[in-house]
Amino acid sequence: MTQQASYGFWRAAGKRLWADKLARVCMAILAIYFAMAVASGLGWIAADWNEEVGVSYANPSFLGEDYPNPQGKNSMISQEVLVIDDKQKAVDPLAPYYAEIEQRAAAYEQEELKPSWTLPLGGDKWGRDILAKVIQAGEVSITVGVAAAALAVLVGTLLGAIGGYFGGKLGDLLEWFYNIFTSVPYILLVLAFAAVFGKGISTVILVLGFTGWTGTYRLIRSEYIKQRGRDYVMAANAIGASHARKMFVHILPNVSHLILVQLSQLVVDFIKAEVILSFLGLGVPTDAVSWGIMINEVMPELVLGKWWQLAAVATVMSTFVVAFGLFTDLLRDALDPKASRR
Amino acid sequence: MTTENLLEIKNLHVSFRLGKSETFEALKGVNYVIPKNSVVALVGESGSGKSVSAMAIMDLLPRANTVIAPESGLVFEGVDLLKQSEKQRRALCGKQISMIFQDPMTSLNPVYKVGDQIVEVLRLHKPLSKAAAKQRAVELLREVGIPDPETRINSYPHEMSGGQQQRVMIAMAIACEPKLLIADEPTTALDVTIQKQIIELLIKLKATHGMSVLFITHDLELVREIADHVVVMHRGVIKEQGASEQVFTAPKDPYTRALLACRPTIDKRPIRLPVVEDFLAGREHELPQGERSRGVLASDPIVLEVRNLKKTFRVKQGLFSHKEVAAVKDVSFKLARGKTLGIVGESGSGKTTLGKTILRLNSCEGGEVIYEGKNLMSLSDKEFMPYKRQMQIVFQNPYASLNPRFTVGDILLEPMRVHGIHDSDKDRAEHAMQLLKRVGLDEKAFNKYPHEFSGGQRQRVSIARCLTMKPEILVCDESVSALDVSVQAQVLNLLQELQDEYGMSYLFISHDLNVVKYISDEVLVMNHGEMVEYANADELYRQPKHAYTQKLLAAIPGRG
């Protein structure tokens, strides 16, 4: 018997994961993104992303106002101020009313909102702040990815567990469903669903979730078939544990690490899928914003030499997905040390 | 150096890097020699390092994390192998030194025909044409006793039985007339009757080819008749080595004496099996003397009666139809209270299926199991529930039978919760603690996870789990087969003590005829799903009536 403290599976895996420097970096990055997404969701930051706070295609601050830009400050038309002298006043029939006019006009005068010439990461076509926009877009994209992945994993796990554990006619029925869903190429299936159910953030989540469960189903089903024949399940059977108990108390914890890895993988996949769908005009509606919508706006901008929206969204999005992808890999290794030791 | 020695292993130190700073020393300075034309048996339990030394000779240890200390030497015909290049050593493999492994099924490449695999080794080391090599492969297959070798040369490994696969491995190993053949547990994965054939074949080949054999095994008894020299290893250290005669008749080291004594044999049935600790602590002369008498009398009360039990599996066949394959055909027996019924058979005999069917872990296609006057097979699941706690099972693989995500406490509390034993978890935990102590585990085990225990300790947890329900009948399905000899004795002793204490009846399922003889009052022999012979243990072993039983008994190692 080892003399160390007892570590359950999760604590041991957590320790292994934490021991890896790269994993800690990835987790820190992901934590920042999720914190931003939550803050944005609560309206603490980036709530005014849709305000036109700058001039069209405002320069990023680090380039300065003078960076050559057809829409930049150097393109400003100088106004000549008209000075009215007494000689002119003398012939002007309205002259006596000037004071009254000014007084009346003052009642309607608004402080003119001066659009800013530069914004931290530049502005888009409508002069919206790209920094705020990319944060808001991140909130939408991450929400879609996480929610759709959670839905797909939930459906896949439930069906996989039932199909794998019971088998028989019920299992055949689920296999039939699976065969139907996988005989159509995935992207085509998503498009077909999207074509029918239209646009909208929640629609995208549902479409991705209800078409993306097949991988999880397959994995969990085969895992349940394997586990249900294991001696520990036989032993649970021998002591009289119910089906539900065997499925969820005994087997589920033994496959839960696979479910977690699957969830993590699907978040990355679905964020990428949302980008494609929004680009094709079938995802997030255009009055909202997501990373996909932003990339969609970028193509004409590039021809005009406005690269900053692309740079912002590419950096922000790639950092997130790459960190998430690496994290998924390291998580897999930490949860299944035998597989990685090869 | 002497010209008598083919290979000298000198001060061999091998360690493995486990992590960044962790290392594990598998061999701690091992010295032994393999003389020319001799059989050396390397015996040890798991973790003794016996296979590591063979792998070191063959240069098969993973180079990335293996450290062989510089003072080590592997002198083969006067040349130190450790000073040779990887290429030189690889050229030696298969030609001068060859090796066969424990599991022939996985050791053969599944996608190539066996003939091609033999041809490969021939052409790697000899300038033979394809046709000539093929011709030689046929001869080799014939030599190792494969019938109809001209046709079988075109078979794939999976089309052969385990015994035949091992014969192919042997044919490959002797193809280039090596001077040394290393056999690493070559019969452990095989049935006892096949085991005997393979060993006879190896000995015959050793004589005809004039080679030396390094025979690695955990079973000392297996090499009693074939070995010239015996080397006993324990945790990376050689405990004893010497001529076979001396090691078996006058072992010097207490560990060797323990290994010889704690393995049950069919001619003795001590009250309690000696265990290694008895020998290491010098208590070997204080062991209880006398033998236990066993057997069932007609007057013994019967607790369970099985009548004409039948279990079939459905196998797909043809376009839409199914074929029924019988795993258990028409088995009947009576289990007496407080007694043990041993069920023996080789793999595929249906003995495990029989045990599971009685407990209703399988469906049943006919027959009755009578307990307390009721036929358990005809009850509904709900009606059967209260009977479940009366019949429990201890499985073979101690690593698979405990849920890895449960603590030992969870494992022991669950059956009590399911069956409503005790009123509170506090009482249940107290009961669990008592049981842990009873099976010889520390109370600290309660909060630990299965992976923190050794195989023997896990079997103790499994037994404690059964005891929480105070069953009347315990099915032991190869429960000690996966354990090392010394641990096996401890668990067998525990089972016997518990039977004496609680009066449980055992169905003891095993392929090991020695163990079954030791623990059983009655024995039932199964072959291909059929009940071949059923009698009191002493009678069956003394006078086997059925030809199959006779064949089984004749194949027990050490009985020649």
Next chain:
Amino acid sequence: MSAYLLRRIWQMIPTLAGVILLVFFLFNVFGGDPAAILAGKIASKEKIEAIRDQLGLNAPIWVQLWIFVKQVFTFDFGNSWSTNEAVSAIILQKAPVSLTVMLQVWLLDAIIAVTLAVAVAYKRGSLTDRAVMGICTAAMSISLLLYVVVGQWLLGYKLEIFPVLGWSDDLWTNVSTYAPLPILLLLFVSVAPSLRLYRSFVVEETSHDYARTARAKGASEHRVMFVHVLRNAAVPIVTNLAMALPGLFVGSFVVEMVFSIPGLGKEIVTAVLRSDFPVIKAITVYLAILTMVVNLLVDLLYKWLDPRVELK
């Protein structure tokens, strides 16, 4: 063998029926009213009714289903609702365009990924291996869309190495001029995941006992890898390659849209945006059939590659 084939074909029937039902319910029941969409925003009720009649949408559900089943088996899905071309003609015209790009991607991906996978598996555990795997994870995490947008802008527009977009009627012009940039960009996304997968197949095989036996026989490390391990790893690799075949016909939606390649992918997206249901329905059903046929071929391939597999 023939019994196996028969049973497999027999087993396709329920799946095909399922796909037909799925597509039918998706478009004919949940799909909203295509007539309203087609008629435009300011159409009169009468006009919509007329269109509904014309499309057969006023018939009872089961009649519509029957018509759909007939369409599937006669290969006649009628005409596109938006262009009025025959659907079958559209498919036959567009599919080869997608294949022009995708077959090359498939082939190059296989060659590059398998070669690299064997190379890094050979050096498994080394720094090179870990670096390549890290790059793969990063490369496969980045969206295809970014590769395409940046690639088109940089390599097409800025550096003018490739034409920015376009397609011609001449196969050779397409292969030599218009296809290379899309192919290059698609390879960026496809090689990384393939490489990782194939590497894991190869590494998995190296840990098997037969590799140890081959070493014990005196085979060189090279021989162990290429004769023993690779032959076994070929089973899942070839299967994986074959499974990708049906997807080649639809091409890459994003690439075809961005580079204006008139393939099936672009056709599908356009059809979806225009609610041109007959086109989507036809393509979906036929791809499902194609997938089932490929799956059967994969099983036969499996039998051929792995002698252990029994077709019963």
